[in-house]
Amino acid sequence: MDSISGSFKPDPDPLDELDRIIPLDFNGVHELPESHTWTQPNDQPTTTNLSVPVIDLQDPDSKELIRQACEKWGLFQVTNHSVSASLLNRIDRQSRRLFALPAKRKRLVIRSPGGFTGYGVARIARFFPKLMWSEGFTAVGSPEVHACQLWPHDYTTFCDATVEYQNEMKGLADRMLGLMLKCLGFTREDLNWEKTNRSGSKPAQGLLQLNSYPVCPDPTRAMGLAPHTDSSLLTLLYQSNTAGLQVRHGDDGWVAVPPHAGALVVNVGDLMHILSNGRFKSAQHRAVVNKARHRISVAYFYGPPADVKIGPAIRLIDVDHPPIYRPVTWKEYLDVKAAYFNKALDLIRSDAFSTER
Numbered sequence: 138m139d140s141i142s143g144s145f146k147p148d149p150d151p152l153d154e155l156d157r158i159i160p161l162d163f164n165g166v167h168e169l170p171e172s173h174t175w176t177q178p179n180d181q182p183t184t185t186n187l188s189v190p191v192i193d194l195q196d197p198d199s200k201e202l203i204r205q206a207c208e209k210w211g212l213f214q215v216t217n218h219s220v221s222a223s224l225l226n227r228i229d230r231q232s233r234r235l236f237a238l239p240a241k242r243k244r245l246v247i248r249s250p251g252g253f254t255g256y257g258v259a260r261i262a263r264f265f266p267k268l269m270w271s272e273g274f275t276a277v278g279s280p281e282v283h284a285c286q287l288w289p290h291d292y293t294t295f296c297d298a299t300v301e302y303q304n305e306m307k308g309l310a311d312r313m314l315g316l317m318l319k320c321l322g323f324t325r326e327d328l329n330w331e332k333t334n335r336s337g338s339k340p341a342q343g344l345l346q347l348n349s350y351p352v353c354p355d356p357t358r359a360m361g362l363a364p365h366t367d368s369s370l371l372t373l374l375y376q377s378n379t380a381g382l383q384v385r386h387g388d389d390g391w392v393a394v395p396p397h398a399g400a401l402v403v404n405v406g407d408l409m410h411i412l413s414n415g416r417f418k419s420a421q422h423r424a425v426v427n428k429a430r431h432r433i434s435v436a437y438f439y440g441p442p443a444d445v446k447i448g449p450a451i452r453l454i455d456v457d458h459p460p461i462y463r464p465v466t467w468k469e470y471l472d473v474k475a476a477y478f479n480k481a482l483d484l485i486r487s488d489a490f491s492t493e494r
């Protein structure tokens with residue numbers, strides 16, 4: 138009878154579908170909403186006696202250090218990378234300028250479901266019951282179409298900075314790829330996709346992701362960006378001056394990756410893990426938030442040309458080392474990841490049952 142007499146209470150509202158697409162207007166939110174409260178506490182790094190390698194690219198031993206870092210951590214920081222401090226400052230400033238716009242304006246350029254570019258929540262949001270304390274903006278090449286809507290009278294400052302930043306990151310990512318391949322014992326020329334590239338197919342692709350983690354009223358119960366691995370070959374991340382990135386180190390738990398003046402974080406992605414036939418680790422990482430400072434990070438995801446299949450490199454395969462994964466294009470991999478998230482790598486294992494084979 139209770140339900141008829143009116144004391145029946147439905148389950149707490151499931152999240153509105155729109156909440157999964159449009160970030161919260163963080164301005165003036167002084168209490169963590171239920172929708173953003175994670176039940177698993179956002180614990181501090183469990184270990185402080187380990188630290189992620191910081192590698193000077195001009196160090197004669199850098200190759201060996203990179204090899205060790207890729208095998209043990211899947212993540213490291215680099216200095217002397219030749220990207221200018223002024224460009225890093227510029228992209229940081231332009232990111233802050235974008236996220237400081239009123240929510241109403243940012244929502245003019247919301248990323249469409251299934252689309253790649255524009256403003257929105259973290260792409261992995263739909264795999265988690267709670268929402269993350271962050272917002273993002275994605276660009277591939279010039280973001281002119283979106284920038285015109287954000288700043289009708291001054292969109293070139295933003296476009297120039299983001300395009301220049303992508304060009305610089307592409308150069309550094311190419312160089313890091315070359316170094317990683319050398320660590321595995323072969324060169325870029327051994328990759329078939331470099332050959333197709335020269336014969337005129339599209340160059341390697343990159344995607345720029347600006348991340349904003351607003352000041353949070355209750356950081357221990359919030360999550361900036363939930364644990365994940367990147368789907369790229371490698372990712373270059375700039376975090377200007379506020380800590381928040383953490384990386385998983387086996388059974389030791391989470392290890393903080395503090396900003397190191399002028400350094401860039403290099404992250405081994407799932408495709409590099411596949412290419413190395415499992416030798417390089419794709420790092421599981423996450424971002425936590427804080428009470429005092431608005432944190433900005435800028436990620437550049439670097440991947441192969443669209444038509445190239447990435448599989449374990451032939452040079453790493455012999456009778457004792459059979460290929461662990463089947464070859465996939467970046468797009469195919471992103472589709473598997475979009476459907477199965479952290480099970481994606483298992484699903485493309487050579488010994489996994491698959492109707493596609």
Ligand code: OGA
Nearest residue numbers: 346348381382424434436
């Ligand atoms: C990402 C990411 C970490 C950060 O954008 O994929 O992991 O510190 N970002 O913002």
Ligand code: NI
Nearest residue numbers: 365366367422
């Ligand atoms: Ni990431």
